[in-house]
Amino acid sequence: MKTYKSLIILLFAGFALQGVAQDNLSPERKQAIDSLALEKVRDLSKYISLIGDKDTPFSEANRVIDRAVELFMEGSEVGVSSLYKEEINYYQVREYLERLMRLNYSKVDIEWYKIEYVSDLERQPDGTYVGVITIFQKFSGYDQEGGLVYQDVTKKDITVYVKRKETQIAGKLIGFWDVLLGDIRVKETTKE
Amino acid sequence: MKYSITILILLCCAFIMPAFGQGSLSSITGDETDLYAQTKQVNQFFRRFNNEEDRYGNRYYPGDSLYRDNAFRKVYLEMLFDKESPFIQKSQKEEFINHVADVDNPVFLDFHGDNWFAEVPATFMYYKKKETLLLFLQLEQENLGYKWVITNVYFDKFLKKFNKGDKELVKSKFLHPMSHELDFMNMYKVFQDPTYSEYYASKTFKPDYRTLLFYEVKMGNMEYQNLGPLKFHFFQVDGWYFEVNFFNRPGNNSGWLISKLYKISDKEKEDLIRFYLP
Numbered sequence: 001m002k003t004y005k006s007l008i009i010l011l012f013a014g015f016a017l018q019g020v021a022q023d024n025l026s027p028e029r030k031q032a033i034d035s036l037a038l039e040k041v042r043d044l045s046k047y048i049s050l051i052g053d054k055d056t057p058f059s060e061a062n063r064v065i066d067r068a069v070e071l072f073m074e075g076s077e078v079g080v081s082s083l084y085k086e087e088i089n090y091y092q093v094r095e096y097l098e099r100l101m102r103l104n105y106s107k108v109d110i111e112w113y114k115i116e117y118v119s120d121l122e123r124q125p126d127g128t129y130v131g132v133i134t135i136f137q138k139f140s141g142y143d144q145e146g147g148l149v150y151q152d153v154t155k156k157d158i159t160v161y162v163k164r165k166e167t168q169i170a171g172k173l174i175g176f177w178d179v180l181l182g183d184i185r186v187k188e189t190t191k192e
Numbered sequence: 193m194k195y196s197i198t199i200l201i202l203l204c205c206a207f208i209m210p211a212f213g214q215g216s217l218s219s220i221t222g223d224e225t226d227l228y229a230q231t232k233q234v235n236q237f238f239r240r241f242n243n244e245e246d247r248y249g250n251r252y253y254p255g256d257s258l259y260r261d262n263a264f265r266k267v268y269l270e271m272l273f274d275k276e277s278p279f280i281q282k283s284q285k286e287e288f289i290n291h292v293a294d295v296d297n298p299v300f301l302d303f304h305g306d307n308w309f310a311e312v313p314a315t316f317m318y319y320k321k322k323e324t325l326l327l328f329l330q331l332e333q334e335n336l337g338y339k340w341v342i343t344n345v346y347f348d349k350f351l352k353k354f355n356k357g358d359k360e361l362v363k364s365k366f367l368h369p370m371s372h373e374l375d376f377m378n379m380y381k382v383f384q385d386p387t388y389s390e391y392y393a394s395k396t397f398k399p400d401y402r403t404l405l406f407y408e409v410k411m412g413n414m415e416y417q418n419l420g421p422l423k424f425h426f427f428q429v430d431g432w433y434f435e436v437n438f439f440n441r442p443g444n445n446s447g448w449l450i451s452k453l454y455k456i457s458d459k460e461k462e463d464l465i466r467f468y469l470p
Contacts (some may be wrong), residue, residue, distance in 0.1 A: 027253045083440065087418050105273035115227045117249045119235035120303075134232045136224075155232070189440055 001095045012075055025121060025129070034118050036179045037160040040071050041116070041133050044158070044181060047071075048137070049110045051101050058101075065097045073132070073161055080186040094164075104143035105149065113153075121162060129162040130182070135191070157185040200292065231272065231339050231447035234424065237301075237436060240268040241292075242300045260300065266293050272438060276450040284453055292429055303333065304338065307427040309468040313420035320414055324420065325405070328468045343469045345401040354399045357388055367393035398470065423451075425468060427461055 023077040025033070050056050056064070078096040079088040091099065113136040121129040134157050141150040159182030166175050228247065231237050239245040243265035244252050252259040269289045273280055292299040301308075310329040315322060325347035332341045356362065365388045371378055382392040390397060408414040424436040435452035439445070456464070 027251070030251075048282075086421055113224050113227055115224055115234060115249075119233050120251070122303075123337035125337040125339055127335070127337065132233060132235070136227055138259045157233070187440065190442060 030032065030121060033121065033162050033177055033179070034131075035134060036177065037120065037131065038116060039163065040160070040179050040181055041158055044068060044071055045112050045137075048097070048100065048181060049112075051097050052103070052108045052110045052139075054105070054107055061101050065094060065101065068096050068097055071181045073182050076159075076182050076184070077182045078186060082188045083191050088185075096184075103141065106144045107142040107146070109140040109142075110137060111140075127164070131160045131162070133158045133160055151191070152188050153190045155187045155189050157187070159183045202347050224397050226442060226444055226446065229271070229431070229444035229446070231449060234436070237272065237448040238301050240272055241265075243268055247399065260298070262295055262298065263294055265298075265460065269293060269397060271445070272450055273453075274437070274451045275445045277451045279452040279454075280450070281453075284455065288429075288434075288453060289431060291317055291432070301426070301428050304333070305428055306330075307465065309343065309425045310340065310422060311468075312422045315417040316409075317415040317417060318349065318408070322417070323347070325350075345405045346465070347401060347405070350399070350401050350404050354390060354447050356390075367392060400470075424448075425464075427465055431455060431457075433461065433464065 047064050048163040050064045051061050051068070063124050072093050076093050078091045078093060080091065080096075081088045101171045115134075115136060117134040119132040119134075123129055134155060136153060136155055138153050139151065140148055152177045159180050161180045163174060163178050163180070166176070196458070228249075231240060232249075236249065239251065243258065243260050243262075246252065246258070257262060269292065273285055306453060308330075310331070313324050313325050314327050315324050317323075325345055325442055327342055328344040328346070329340045330343045331338050365377055365381075367376065369384070391400065405414065409416070421438065423438075426434050426436065433452075433454045433456045434450045437451045438446055438448050441452075
């Protein structure tokens with residue numbers, strides 16, 4: 001059943017993006033790829049909210065971390081800086097998510113602003129396309145009495161890699177665009 | 193005139209009003225005016241400068257009615273300046289905007305074009321001491337794609353080693369033309385006082401600070417630590433130079449903005465570019 005579902009998704013991606021092997025992506029193709037990339041970013045946002053939520057059981061949070069890590073290219077890092085300290089601290093994606101899970105608050109609220117800014121896709125020398133999606137997150141941490149003890153808004157610039165791949169389905173080569181997330185730059189914008 | 197002012201006011205309002213139409217994560221229903229107004233990426237700086245996107249950040253493409261539209265563009269250009277900068281005169285800003293948004297001869301920024309550079313301070317441990325140097329980068333084409341490459345390094349510790357010495361002394365630093373007859377037995381002079389060694393090199397010699405940086409890193413004398421705030425230098429508009437910095441602050445004048453603006457001659461432009469791209 002799972003294989004059948006994967007085939008459908010691949011075929012859908014293949015048809016939705018057919019012809020994208022050309023050097024210059026048409027506006028329509030770019031929009032299709034943007035949508036795929038935004039889906040991944042939205043998945044990540046949902047996972048982050050779940051991982052940070054103190055009501056998520058430990059085992060479930062760990063499972064979600066695994067799912068979240070699968071969205072990324074291997075070796076992707078999260079570079080974090082604060083309003084008062086511009087120096088960037090680097091974390092592996094898994095490490096960053098595990099730190100989020102272990103945060104010492106009784107309750108955590110992670111909310112996302114509506115705005116999503118999608119850059120152009122630029123081609124790298126190896127043919128992979130790269131873009132950046134910017135989103136904003138509001139984090140609130142509460143103590144046992146329910147008092148707000150920490151709040152900040154962070155700007156997250158998320159790298160998106162788009163690569164042309166092929167897969168064989170029923171003996172036929174089907175091309176599709178694979179979207180993977182890369183490094184994330186987290187910049188604090190306001191703090192309370 | 194009154195009509196065009198009204199249009200401009202309406203356009204201004206349109207740009208800074210929160211936008212609700214975009215599909216999104218939609219958890220927060222608060223005021224996002226500042227976030228929409230912010231020039232969030234350098235990519236957005238380019239698009240706004242050229243009027244290649246709407247107020248929601250959706251791209252315009254060639255053929256779209258508002259693609260590079262001049263009226264909208266003037267509003268965007270006004271928004272792209274740091275309003276708190278002491279380095280920008282109002283009259284110069286207006287002159288610049290009128291120049292780039294000239295109806296007959298508009299000037300647009302080109303992401304893949306030459307003459308714009310990134311500058312970022314980088315901290316290294318240099319012989320066990322924390323030191324900061326500046327790295328300059330430029331986009332370079334390779335195959336069908338692009339990459340950022342380091343074009344120059346500014347590090348005072350390197351620079352001091354190649355400072356011009358006493359003029360009279362410098363004049364005396366050469367190997368005389370018959371040195372070869374003596375098997376260059378005077379070669380010791382070149383290395384006796386390393387302060388002047390480079391004056392024995394041919395006149396085309398120019399120290400390459402990137403080589404020094406890479407060498408020191410390879411030798412283990414320099415270890416990369418961290419980066420400071422990034423900025424950009426633009427020379428794509430003839431007769432003008434401007435600097436773009438990221439302003440992380442509340443309000444509708446934030447993000448990547450022009451923080452310095454100068455009128456420059458061709459000669460000044462050439463000299464400045466030589467600093468970033470020796």
